């Protein structure tokens with residue numbers, strides 16, 4: 001479904017991503033793990049068209065998207081939940097969800113609000129509340145709900161566990177699995193390697209802009225190198 005070939009990304013003179021190749025098959029959860037600054041966010045932003053690559057190819061459902069505008073990429077079925085949520089303050093929960101459906105012209109939008117509310121009941125309870133007043137965990141749910149309102153085939157999640165209490169992290173990860181079961185493919189970027197690999201079909205380890213290891217989620221969880229570097233020994 002998504003194929004990244006020999007991707008390189010520079011910020012001026014600094015190369016943040018070095019010749020990275022990986023793929024995501026339809027129906028999978030693929031986790032990309034790595035330390036702070038490894039280049040995870042840069043890769044996601046480049047897939048979404050928010051940052052431009054200096055080299056390489058990004059294909060989504062067989063079509064090259066590396067030169068497309070971000071809104072075209074969203075319209076083609078690829079949606080990103082950004083690191084730090086970035087919900088729209090000053091808009092209610094309901095209005096934030098409406099922004100997620102902005103590019104849609106079909107008539108199923110109304111029933112999709114109900115689907116989002118059934119996944120995240122707390123959003124329904126707070127639908128008329130300013131998004132800025134939500135807790136961190138609730139904002140993460142809203143950012144995910146907003147992305148789901150664009151009806152993505154592939155959902156890109158950037159550090160959904162960041163800054164959240166363990167109880168919220170467990171809830172968010174179980175909802176990610178539910179989203180997969182309902183047919184959405186997921187590319188997950190995480191520093192919380194244990195959680196990310198435990199729900200992943202496959203994963204990749206990124207170090208200073210390069211992929212150094214790949215395998216199934218279980219293989220990577222069992223790998224000595226991963227245990228030592230990312231799972232506290």
Ligand code: ATP
Nearest residue numbers: 011014016034035036037038039040041042043191
């Ligand atoms: P984090 O988990 O902290 O977000 P990350 O793995 O997502 O880390 P990136 O944010 O992609 O890593 O950063 C990769 C490298 O690119 C880092 O060295 C970072 O300092 C650099 N970088 C990121 N954004 C910019 C920018 N806008 N300008 C210059 N350098 C940048």
